[in-house]
Amino acid sequence: MKRYYKKSMWAIAAVVLLGASACTKNFEVYNQDNTGINPDDLKGDYNDLGALMTAQRSIINFSGGGDPNSYQLQQNLNADCYSGYFMSPTPFNGGQNNLSYSLMNGWNGEPFKVGMLNIMGSVNRLRNTNVNEEFPAVWAVAQIVKVTGISRVTDIYGPIPYSKVGTSKTSIAYDSQEDIYKSFFLELDTATANLRNQINGVTPALPFAFSRFDLVYDGDFTRWLQYANSLRLRLAMHIVKAAPELAKEQAEKALDPANGGVITTNDGAMRVKVSGSGFSNPLVFIATNWADIRIGASIVSYMNGYQDPRMSRYFDRSTDTTFPVRYQGIRIGSVGGSVTKNDYVTYSNLNVSGATPSFTLTTPVQIMTAAEVYFLRAEAALRGWANAGGSVQTLYEQGINVSMQQWGVNAGTYITDNTRVPEAFTDPKNSANNAPSPSAVTVRWDDAATQAVKMERIITQKWIAMFPEGQEAWTEYRRTGYPKLFPVVNNFSGGVISSTTQIRRLPFTQNEYQTNAAEVQQAITLLKGPDNGATRLWWDVAE
Template sequence: MKSYYIKSLWAFATVLLLGASSCTKNFERYNTDNTGVTDDDLKADFKDLGTFLTRAQRSVINFSGGGDPNSYQLQQNLNADCYSGYFMSPNPFNGGQNNLSYFMMTGWNGETFKVGYLNIMASVNKLRVNGVDTAYPAVWAVAQILQVAGMSRVTDTYGPIPYSQAGSGKTGIAYDSQQDVYNRFFLELDSATTALRSFIGGSETLPFTFSTFDLVYNGDFTKWLQFANSLRLRLAMHLVKRDPATAQLQAEKALNPSEGGVITTNAGNMAVKVSGAGFSNPLVFIAKNWADIRIGASIQCYMTGYADPRIGRYFDKSTDESFPAQYKGIRIGSISGGSKDDYVGYSSLNYTDGNPAFSLTSPVQIMTAAEVYFLRAEAAVRNWANAGATAQSLYEQGINTSMEQWNVSVGSYVSDATSKPDAYTDPKNSANDAPAPSAITIKWDDAADINVKMERIITQKWIAMFPEGMEAWTEFRRTGYPKLFPVVNNNSGGLISTEVQIRRLPFPQNEYNTNAAEVNKAVQLLGNADNGGTRVWWDKAD
């Protein structure tokens, strides 16, 4: 693995939005190196737009030319993407003794942490040091939004993290409690959205063409504002189990029309464009070029059971000659040895069959309008203000918007009151078979109790969010939905419950080596246990 240093805001933005940066070195380097860019480099970018554009273009991390998606694979794909029920690897890494069977590998557990500090926090800190926050408040607002979007994934992976003092230059970097981190997120979103509303409603202009740098919204600050409000809503909902008062307060604020609105159409989806020679979508690269990831049994069984019209857009059919072409996923933790060839012919992302939705240049999805409709449906179920419609109408709009996103006809899907998820059968090993994970149907029932309503909302939200596994894993942990197949082989030595399933990643070993006193204090915040079975703060009810 190699190190690549970000030399501009938009290199930072692309790394964060892809959710996958290049491999990086030790966290302590963040406090001394700050991305390898001199102050004069960054100042020159703003004095000379041509230089800025050139550096921005050169600095964007790619995954198939100058680098590869190995970092993404460790950061998310072999962790959250699989824990969410979306994927499973056919590759028996370490003889099947790896994170996918709850044998937590030290070398796999730290990538999310390193990406957060070396590629996200360091870049934002460099912008702040060089005065971007005061010179260009609207641009700084986008940087703040991206920092919150990226670092929320880090805290949701580990729990307490260094945040308020990150970049302070200290040798011992204190961890903040996850509650404090979330409170800072909401304050940073306050600052960012205030600046964006001021810029949108004012006469200020930028001395450069913002759209040239914007790989998501083509320079549309209104869409950035709507994403920020949608992000606030997402983060607020994470807290419903532990801090329902804050969850309601922040959700109602996000949905207040005076704040600027949330994402309502697929034109507002948060997805980073992949363009230019040498750049690629890392998830597709891993599936297509390495054949290291295949579809998970859980999502396959929900979608085949529901006869979901999106299935042919999401997945291809199996290519294994030992059983007929069909949609067939792999159950998590079922690869205990053998060869990758044993399971590589199960369903993959659809980059070949019929009407493929994925290619090496597919934009990388972070948040969609469909997710926001389901968030609003949950707010309506909880009787919170500003949801804007009934839970049923928002639920159905979420489904319809997702179907539209994937360019399929919804047909009678929303009125289907009988279809249920399938049981799982493994054509190659009946020991992996399992009964249907749930009996939940699709059609809304307003007379159902809140638990049934929640399972419907989160199950359909989960299907709609594919293939973004980080948020899907978070939703499963905070709600228990959708009901997922448990791991087949649990090699955690009793630290992780097979039924409750994995709750977080252990802190990186490098933190114990270089920041031991502070990481041990963070472990105390977790209840004195640092393992995959330990719940993060928002995952525990008061």
């Protein structure tokens, strides 16, 4: 038991640290070793676990012991920009890259590697230590972390290996996205039941302080239960067009108060702490140390147009001396050709300067906010689902208010404003990038509006409140079409990806084509479309 206890504690630490999902560049090919863990690393005394945790932080995308370039390719140079939140001032590959729809093989594989090697591999290793039977509440956290991380991977590619990962060292079968989502809900059933048993004293108290290994909720299983229910609600809403009855069933289960509740306050938000010497928030690292990312035109258009009081907490003003100081975004796909980094690096950055910056190298990595959950509940109420816990308007306005509280600003008359709209975009360096206002939607709720306008209001305000978490924002844009985003200026997809519909997914990885070719071909069949950036995912139903 002593030897098992040491092993399980190390594995717990490894899995809980995966909340932000990340990768290191020094990995074994996952088809050959889907854990990436050396069994010798599991040896040692309990008192050495802190050192082991530090040594293993290279498997998450915090800079220092990890590799910020992983996060840059995993999310920042795709979903963060496709969501309308960001754009790079750096003309990678002369501007012909993923941000102008010239999808680069060397970039497209990072989310897959993260999911297969670091998330699935570590969770499988944890299960092999028998934690699921000895400490079911700890296993519940591992399951929730896995669903969190892998849901983001399938929402990038569609079909991915899931049920068969860990069963072979050669070929690994892909699952359809529909089957993966159904597995998510079953895993959340098990996880939430185990958490309720732990909370209610049905399961004995843990013989160790789980808080030592929990970078999210400091060992608070009630918070993990609320997050799990909120995650179920998020995933249910993803599939509302593809599987409306299942979506309704799962959303109502998530919202049923008897199941433990959802996140309602900002201290319940899912954020992974940056802990330990030498580790950094990867988005802030890329923005400050490399200056490879700046604010996107779409988010500035909306927030400037609405005179949103969160702007000063989200962004810094431009530092360019050739035009008046202001909040200035970069339009996606506009950097390349003769453009240099110096042309756009002076546009608005994250709020990283001043006496009280919102973003520092130790800012926790945000996965889900309380505001997002209120907007999910508002949409559930709009759809007439049970257990939403309020009217559409009340939940919509609570979402805005709790976001304002999160950022420490006064909402003022923001919620009651029915005249301001997103502003047109002007690029002071190149008028060819200018664009008219993307939308006429205002902030104030109107029960007499059409269902489409009501949905646009909910999703637009949710999108503003989720900043800077671009992965979920991109998913919601693809699912709903909202908010209305500026299209790419230069589309180098060769006519494959529509500038109007915008990019829908990333292609499968070249490594998979080389090492798992037969299963990739089957995955393309499951995808029901060509393996390119224009093919819609299972839940991405065109209207």
